[in-house]
Amino acid sequence: MLQIQVIFASSLLQIYCIFASSLLQNSLIALFWQFKIGFITITNLILSAENEYIEMTIHRNAYKKLIEWKTSTDRKPILLRGARQVGKTTLIREFAREFDSYIELNLEKEADRKIFLIDDIEKILNAAYLLKKTGLGKNTTLLFIDEIQESPKAIKQLRYFYEEKPEIHIIAAGSLLEFALRKVPSFPVGRIDYLYLHPLNFEEYLGGINNNQAIKALQTVPIPDYAHHILLDLFHEYAIIGGMPEIVSQYILDKNISILTKKYNKLWQAYKDDVGKYARNSTESKVIGHVIETAPYEADRIKFEGFGKSNYRSREVGEALRSLDLARIVRLIYPTTSVIPPIVTDFKKSPRLQFLDTGMLNQVLLMQGEMIGLNDLTGFHRGRIIQHLVGQELISIHEEVAYKTHFWVREEKDSNSEVDLVYRIGKYNVPIEIKSGKQGKLKSLHQFVERTNHPYAVRMHAGDFKIEKVKTPSGKFYLL
Incomplete structure (x- = not known):
């Protein structure tokens, strides 16, 4: 051999x-x-330096996946997942240059979030056009729904964009999606594609x-x-x-x-x-807080019981670590x-x-x-x-x-x-x-x-x- x-x-x-x-x-x-x-460009990494913003360009491999998705005949809405601060919003703003029209909604803003109180997809789009003072592009339109975890209803409505408006390119992103999905009783499985973004390799x-x-x-x-x-x-x-x-x-x-x-x-x-966003109650918040403070010092394989020299039980630490994992x-x-x-x-x-x-x-x-x-x-x-x-x-x-x-x-x-x-x-x-x-x-x-x-x-x-x-x-x- x-x-x-x-x-x-x-x-x-x-x-x-x-x-x-x-x-x-x-x-x-x-x-x-x-x-x-597949090298791609992410721009608009905005750095504050004495109240001035400097635009940087960093290549992200995920851009190639987005280009493939844009031209796919079996395109579904994308749910872009990843931890906070890994560049999700920056990536999509750069990708938006590939489209004739771009609409960005940030659901941390009440005005943007209210749009999804509407049940009709056509009316949701018209409300977004009106709010952002734009409309359909000549050939291609990208709708980016950022921080979608702030509206479980918006997550649920992604399926209807796929079914009723397949010509619109839809990307949603959020940093705490796994926690928000707990509140979505009928998640649109099979009608959404996923893309994961990580720190730069x-x-x-x-x-x-x-x-x-x-x-x-x-x-x-x-x-x-x-x-x-x-x-x-x-x-x-x-x-x-x-x-x-x-x-x-x-x-x-x-x-x-x-x-x-x-x-x-x-x-x-x-x-x-x-931490408070991960926890279901104040007790769980305290345990997660302890775990995130002490976890960096655990160099070897761990045991949940008494983690970080604490008196917390195995079940409590396990739940805290699983929350941080999510x-x-x-x-x-x-x-x-x-x-x-x-x-x-x-x-x-x-x-x-x-x-x-x-x-x-x-x-x-x-x-x-x-x-x-x-x-x-x-x-x-x-x-x-x-x-x-x-x-x-x-x-x-x-x-x-x-x-x-x-x-x-x-x-x-x-x-x-x-x-x-x-x-x-x-x-x-x-x-x-x-x-x-x-x-x-x-x-x-x-x-x-x-x-x-x-x-x-x-x-x-x-x-x-x-x-x-x-x-x-x-x-x-x-x-x-």
Whole structure:
């Protein structure tokens, strides 16, 4: 059996997953381009600087999906989902340039929200035209309903736009949609498409800092030797800053990480201030408040009971974490024991936590200063930060499903094993380790490979790209 061993540099996280995929499909270039990035432009990232606004341009991959949707013959209203401050409104305002006419309604404004007290779709549209002093475009019209979570009735009415006004392009967005959907008794399932927006990934970050040569090198397979360390330095920079659009825009202006603290703190406080919106009552609000304050300090797998050195019960903490998970601020990442597809989540085992953005996590933990002088992040903070960022990259390439990462565990009486991530590629579950260790530290990968139906594994670290052949203790060769 042909066996390959793949060692990926941790700075090239997204390309690594693409590279691993292509090995498995026996067509490196073909599958790479299956995952190729459709670059798009998001403008109007408005930054306040002494009462002046500066327009930035950041490329977002989701734009390509919107273009495909615009021309689809089976187009349904889109519900754009994602946490607060990831750039949803900015993305749609830029996309609006593709249309002859654009109407934007913000349902946090009472006048806009009142329109949806009307039951007739034709009258709703006429009211919107009148309120916004516009009308149908010559060929195409986009109606954007922002903050739709403020009106459960508006969510319900999306189905009627699809049924009665298919010629109108409808996009709705909101940051707390999962909570609003609890109040919608008959959600229009099957009549709405979904699109998920995340913080900027590494490739989008390179577009934001206008480094097109770096993007070109990142898209090259294999990555040129001369580009490896340059990309690694850029990835290190991205790992420190993260992918929140407002933060990246400020960094583009000032090129100074130290002055970003105020913006990070403002964003983090805004998320904490939203706690009341997640809770059903004051008691639940207190528990969620405690959890969001203490969660950043939980570096390993967690237990709900007594979370964050509290006296809260397992049920209370579980409900709080699930609320934060719905808000996409703190995600619950559960393990799997699956070595072949499908990846089955094991909810009985202890999960670990994944935050919305690695840069924000770094700021909350006050670690950015330490990271600046490091050459290799794989061992920093016991590998937590780089593992977290790999997870964030994997999540970011899934724009049409609510994707969550998994890690693999084997828990037996005398032998426990854990692999950092498991990623499904075609008919294989591929193990991914983010380690700086040598072959003698591959025990968990060996355990996984011995039990799976293929000879492939991925290890990410800061070294040069290599393909090596490894043998498990039982004698099975595999590609690492």
